[in-house]
Amino acid sequence: MDKERLIFAPSTKQYTRATLSRLALNPDPVEQFHGWFDEAKTQNVSLYESCTLSTAQLPSGRVSSRVVLFKELDKKGFIIYSNWGTSKKSKDIKSNPHAALNFFWRELERQVRIEGRTEFVTPEESQAYFSTRPRDSQIGAWSSPQSSVLGSREELDGLVEASAEKFKDVETIPCPPFWGGLRVIPYEIEFWQGRPSRVHDRFTYTRESEDAAWTLSRIAP
Structure with missing residues (x-):
């Protein structure tokens, strides 16, 4: 049986910068x-x-x-x-x-x-x-099904490319619902x-x- 390992990382830092009253x-x-x-x-x-x-x-x-x-x-x-x-x-x-x-x-x-x-x-x-967000970030917000399972990085890249194509002629990208x-x-x-x-x-x-x-x-x- 493997012995249990205890990982112990002692800290010697002392907080000395300021006080609060x-x-x-x-x-x-x-x-x-x-x-x-x-x-x-x-x-x-x-x-x-x-x-x-x-x-x-x-x-x-x-x-x-x-x-x-x-x-x-x-x-x-x-x-x-x-x-x-x-x-x-x-x-x-x-x-x-x-x-x-x-x-x-x-x-x-x-x-x-x-x-x-x-x-x-x-x-x-x-x-x-x-x-106010950069355009690439706006497109990213439209593209990512956040926390959903993806089959590959290519799948995500494809979603981004599709959104970029969808909004290529749109000056002001609307906020996703x-x-x-x-x-x-x-x-x-x-x-x-x-x-x-x-x-x-x-x-x-x-x-x-x-x-x-x-x-x-x-x-x-």
């Missing part, structure tokens, strides 16, 4: 996020706009995650854009409207966790963003600042409904 936090977590996001952008954090979107399908409860690009933050919530026709996350959202986002900015030793319910943005909003924006309306937002010896600073803003006031609490690392 209640007095330093904005009473509005959305404004606090704006501040941290802008800092990540100006500090040249690698892929500062990337985040992990986690969803869960009911009734099984199986959770799936993927890295997506955060695109917009309006008064209601955080918006990402994707395929909602055939993707695994689309099936999750159809059965369970709750989702979570996680930003990790390694260079700043910071993390932001967001939990909330989801809703789709309007077709007009989706078209407005879709029109199965593609668009998903807004995560936050009910909990956590700000995490790494500290030495893993005794991190963590503050969480919570509320019971979209119209309720936020409650700010320090929580244990």
